[in-house]
Amino acid sequence: MERQNNLSVKIFSRVFSFFVFLFLYAPIVVVILFSFNVSKRNIVFEGFTLKWYGEMLNNSALLNSFYNSLIVAAVSTTIAVIVGTLAAIAMHRYKFKGKGIIDALMYVPIVIPEIVLGISLLSSFALANVPLGNITLIIAHTTFSMPFVVFTVKARLSGFDRSLEEAAMDLGANRIKVLLGITIPIITPGIISGAALAFTLSIDDFVVSFFTTGASSVTFPLKIMEFVRSGIRPDVYALSSIIMLATFIVVIASQVAAYRKSKE
Template sequence: MIPSNKPVLSLGSGLRWLFIAGVMAFLYLPIVVLVVNSFNESKYGHKWQGFSFKWYEKLWHNDALLEAFFNSLTVATLSATCATILGTLMALAVYRYRFRFRQSASALIFVVLMSPDIVLAITFLIVFMALGIQLGFWSLLIAHITFCLPFVVITVYSQLKGFDGNLLEAAQDLGAKESQVFRLVILPLLRPAIAASWLLSFTLSLDDVIISSFVTGPGFEILPIRVFSMVKVGVSPEVNVLATLLMLISLVVVIIVPLLLRRKT
């Protein structure tokens, strides 16, 4: 008998692919259902009644939901930018300089990172009340910058630890000033970590509910809190539309940022 050259799919390989398919379906099937229902004529997602942009039009005329959406984008963009700048500088300080409370500063970063959101929320509320800061935009922005900082510091510091120290010493031996070393050597090497930190901070700020519900005031509402109050009485199709648009924005950002970094590199 001539042996066949065709590959034989073993039972173990079949189970492995079945497991992978199950995990992928568990992760992405709800997203697909959400996107499909955003185009469903029916108000209730369990029954398809035809393709329609009706809910996109209704969202466009829902001033309260759109205002909360743009408030969230504003806070997320500002907090991610500020946290990325401050966190990068903190990571550089911990990496390059030896100061008295260096270990204590590193420990405090991990304390904020490991603390439950409810603990941070109560802490922020107590501090703002003690300082007389009115709950609203500024209190929300300060809180979001603070809880995003540790993620930036750890991400950037991990990239710094992988640096070849000889590059920095060579730049200094050639007469480069501290600012030139940062601008011409450190910053180009840190671009991927900085971009990842900004994206992570933006995402964390955009979908935070617990801390935001404690530190925001009645005059400034953001999207997660607005959606959370809406879904208590059922998922509105407008929420499906908004979630679809947010995923589209995130997808565009995730695609564009690596392309920009690759072009600069």
């Protein structure tokens, strides 16, 4: 009886897991599959081809939008990491008036609906008379990604032993050297995961970007939305597949690195 029970539990858990993974990965597999499809219409698979990968390389509008996304993501991530890390250190270390309020305000960009954030940024830029373009995009992306950096770095700092800094000072390091040589290296994992989050959020952001960009700068998600109206062509799938592959490699590499470090 018990055995039978065990067996049915086993079967159920297998089936359950199968559906979870199916839901997660089937769409991704479809994209990769159709990037090799001969047919331009994504309804039936008619045969294998690599021509969309070639076409993608000739689709300068698509590639330019992707490059632009990379630039916006890189710049906004850099700013968010620098400002966010320093803010996290300051908020962890010092007691000052209004610290609790600032702490709470940090959550606002995370919890308010993106559409509200987009509209408010747009009206702010309009009020300040800032022409919409890459600059406004970078400002907007920094706004919503910085809190994530603050939180990941703060989480790392909460396990940080203050006496390490005191020990470094005791050994003759001034405050700058303590920050660069002791504090930053130890909280680096937090900074890296914050940066990764910020970069990902920036690369695939659509809603905020939609409101805060001008005609001069188009990001990858915006371009794809443009294509959707006229029907997505498989070269978009091709680029998406390449991005996915790149992400996959980065994730695997970081996992391997983390595993090696933990084994050390």
